[in-house]
Amino acid sequence: MSEQELKVIEMISRMSIDRASQVFSKTIKAGSKIEIVRFQRVDISEISEEVSKEDKEATGAIVQLSGEAPTKLLFIVNLKDALKLTDLFLRREIGETKAFDIYVESTIQEIGNILASSIANVFAKGFNVEMSPEPPVVLSDYSSSIFNTVLMDEDYLTDNKILLVETKFFVVRTAFDCMLFLMPSVEATKVLLERSFANNFS
Amino acid sequence: MTNIDLYKDINKIVNVGIADIKYASTPMHLRTNLGSCVALIMYDKTMQLGGMVHVMLPKAFKNEAKVGKCADTAVPEIINNMTKKMHCKSKNLVAKIFGGAKMLASATNDIGKKNAEVVVKLVKEHGIRIHTIKTGGTKGYVVQLDTETGIVMCRIFGQEIEFF
Amino acid sequence: MSKNVxxxxxxxxxxxxxxSVLERNGxxxxGEAANGNEAFAKYKELSPDLVTMDITMPEASGIDGLKMILGFDPQAKIIMITAIDQRKYLLEAIKSGAVDYIVKPFEDDRVISALEKALA
Structure with a gap:
């Protein structure tokens, strides 16, 4: 992929993440911002090594966006903060949820679904790409084991590198340790580029 | 290119990423984190030297650039490097094998189980003694080799730490 | 008399x-269901006045559930409540007989007014 093409994919990703950011704020009824902190083709060995250094107990929703531009999304939250998110989602005072239970798991599942859908909506509307989310799979595990599970797909690798859109969340008055990773497949980047240029996006 | 440099910096844990092979000698620790991948750890107690490979798939595609990615290329690579380039004697080497979980309950293809089976089979074919096989389950593993003692710390998510 | 959902x-x-939103509003x-198949089974068992239906669900989607229920009872009132905000899905749901389409994350007022309108 050329530098110019990579720029186009980055712009599309930024638009979709901005939309996800608005939707996330509305979901938890709190001002928040999701910022892209890395947009890069990364080597699978290097990224998994990097992630394992920051290892923590986490819960993550893996969502497959199916259709013409297959893309994977991983929404991952430190276990303690997943409890806080559950309180916000259920419109309770933070601190009410004391332990990991089916409601926490379900909150992460639903936030993963809402974020993935909002991203698919941007791709579908803006670039005329058929795209919709599969039901999320929720895993509670080491963050790096969850991350590695997402990497295990040859359709997403070129020369053992994956295109990674890494984000961080900033929520007003509340510290949250959660991240969203977006990984377009090799096919997805091709289709998104074709549609972008077809729409005179350049 | 396989990195066969030895890590000797004190107070440093060497993390091993997916499809990577790394080697270290005392006092270093080799560490990795696994889901359906399998870690093959080789240790020579006379040299206090260890190697770890983080295997992602059982069988390599044509022209696979990363020798550590698939069991059929990774296992011969780590054994050959340790016996030929680092001069470990086969009889002094022991293998410890971890990981291979079924992370996605819905997956029809249990890649973790296949990874573990192929690694075990290939290690046996090379005549290396297997000390530990701790594989399977549905949760991730953290494993860490202390090259001074050869002891591997293993913690499966949600379980107590075990030593092998 | 309060309506069954x-x-x-x-x-x-x-x-x-x-x-909680619905009960607060009378x-x-x-009943509850977690996919299209369960929805159809519960609909036959409970004969509710109205169904709120997600789309992205395992086993059978909300669109499948909508079609099954309307095939069984063409008078059924079904409101889609989904995070998918795409023309293709909206059109398919409406053409298949959904009475409304609400995008998540939803506002309580929007849900209540849609239910009241559908049941009027």
Missing amino acids: LIVDDATVVRLLLR FNVV
């Missing part, structure tokens, strides 16, 4: 949230 969503928390939640 069946809530269909694969996320437990969404069912919990919707139940609706009676008679």
Whole structure:
């Protein structure tokens, strides 16, 4: 992929993440911002090594966006903060949820679904790409084991590198340790580029 | 290119990423984190030297650039490097094998189980003694080799730490 | 008399949230289902006045559930409540007989007014 093409994919990703950011704020009824902190083709060995250094107990929703531009999304939250998110989602005072239970798991599942859908909506509307989310799979595990599970797909690798859109969340008055990773497949980047240029996006 | 440099910096844990092979000698620790991948750890107690490979798939595609990615290329690579380039004697080497979980309950293809089976089979074919096989389950593993003692710390998510 | 509603969503928390919003506003939640197949079975068993239906669900989607229920009872009132905000899905749902389409994350007022309108 050329530098110019990579720029186009980055712009599309930024638009979709901005939309996800608005939707996330509305979901938890709190001002928040999701910022892209890395947009890069990364080597699978290097990224998994990097992630394992920051290892923590986490819960993550893996969502497959199916259709013409297959893309994977991983929404991952430190276990303690997943409890806080559950309180916000259920419109309770933070601190009410004391332990990991089916409601926490379900909150992460639903936030993963809402974020993935909002991203698919941007791709579908803006670039005329058929795209919709599969039901999320929720895993509670080491963050790096969850991350590695997402990497295990040859359709997403070129020369053992994956295109990674890494984000961080900033929520007003509340510290949250959660991240969203977006990984377009090799096919997805091709289709998104074709549609972008077809729409005179350049 | 396989990195066969030895890590000797004190107070440093060497993390091993997916499809990577790394080697270290005392006092270093080799560490990795696994889901359906399998870690093959080789240790020579006379040299206090260890190697770890983080295997992602059982069988390599044509022209696979990363020798550590698939069991059929990774296992011969780590054994050959340790016996030929680092001069470990086969009889002094022991293998410890971890990981291979079924992370996605819905997956029809249990890649973790296949990874573990192929690694075990290939290690046996090379005549290396297997000390530990701790594989399977549905949760991730953290494993860490202390090259001074050869002891591997293993913690499966949600379980107590075990030593092998 | 309060109207009976069946809530269909694969996320437990969404069912919990919707139940609380509906009950606060005088609706009676008679049952819950987590996919299209369960929704159809519960619909036949409970004969609710209205169904709220998610789309992205395992086994059978909300669109499948909508079609099954309307095939069984063409008078059924079904409101889609989904995070998918795409023309293709909206058109398919409406053409298949859904009475309204609400995009998540939803506002309580929007849900209540849609239910009241559908049942009027």
